[in-house]
Amino acid sequence: MLRALLDYHAKGNRHPELTRVEVASMAVDLLISNAELTPRLIANTLHHLLATNAYTTLLPEPHTVAMAVQETLRYDPPLIGWLRVTTRDTRIADTRLPAGARLLLLLLLLGSAARDERHPTIDPDTYNPTRTDAPPLLAFGVGIHYCPGAPLALHLARQTLTNLLHTCPHLALSLPEADAPAHWPTNTALRSPEHLTVTW
Numbered sequence: 242m243l244r245a246l247l248d249y250h251a252k253g254n255r256h257p258e259l260t261r262v263e264v265a266s267m268a269v270d271l272l273i274s275n276a277e278l279t280p281r282l283i284a285n286t287l288h289h290l291l292a293t294n295a296y297t298t299l300l301p302e303p304h305t306v307a308m309a310v311q312e313t314l315r316y317d318p319p320l321i322g323w324l325r326v327t328t329r330d331t332r333i334a335d336t337r338l339p340a341g342a343r344l345l346l347l348l349l350l351l352g353s354a355a356r357d358e359r360h361p362t363i364d365p366d367t368y369n370p371t372r373t374d375a376p377p378l379l380a381f382g383v384g385i386h387y388c389p390g391a392p393l394a395l396h397l398a399r400q401t402l403t404n405l406l407h408t409c410p411h412l413a414l415s416l417p418e419a420d421a422p423a424h425w426p427t428n429t430a431l432r433s434p435e436h437l438t439v440t441w
């Protein structure tokens with residue numbers, strides 16, 4: 242993909258909707274997303290399955306594993322917010338925003354939206370890897386900038402989890418979460434536990 246983007250510009254294409262800065266920004270997305278977000282999705286899924294003891298009853302089957310990964314993306318996604326710039330005057334709920342507002346201060350809170358109490362999700366603040374009432378998934382964005390790496394990330398997370406369930410069926414936190422709560426470093430965008438100490 243990077244090659245295609247670079248070739249596109251090398252050939253003198255100057256499509257107004259894909260500026261040089263946007264190509265650079267997408268290169269950063271490509272490099273960081275794979276290295277940062279997919280491992281964090283796997284860590285978050287593993288943490289919640291172990292902390293809630295759901296790991297021991299989860300069957301290593303495509304459907305159940307996919308549901309667990311899906312629930313992590315709702316309950317505790319690795320990317321909790323992303324930045325925006327408004328292209329025209331707009332309004333979000335009761336807040337008016339002028340065109341060109343830099344959304345460093347206007348962070349789109351994907352993680353929070355997935356627990357919106359106005360959506361009829363039962364117990365939105367509970368991690369439930371078997372739930373069937375999840376709201377539409379926001380963790381990979383929406384619309385024209387929807388994450389192109391979503392299928393790869395989902396495949397890697399599901400495959401890693403399936404392999405772990407097969408090879409380490411007795412995986413457990415070294416200490417129960419209640420006795421040794423995981424530390425989640427503060428970050429405006431990325432989220433995952435600092436360590437996951439386990440026994441098998």
Ligand code: HEM
Binds near residue numbers: 267270282381394
């Ligand atoms: C769990 C893993 C991942 C999550 C949660 C995630 C999340 C997101 C989100 C929310 C966006 C939309 C940002 C926006 O609307 O401005 C996005 C865009 C993007 N992602 Fe991912 N991503 C993940 C994995 C990946 C992987 C593995 C790749 C590439 C190998 C990737 C490449 C990209 C790129 C290039 C964009 C920019 C698309 C555009 O601006 O049109 N992502 N990602």
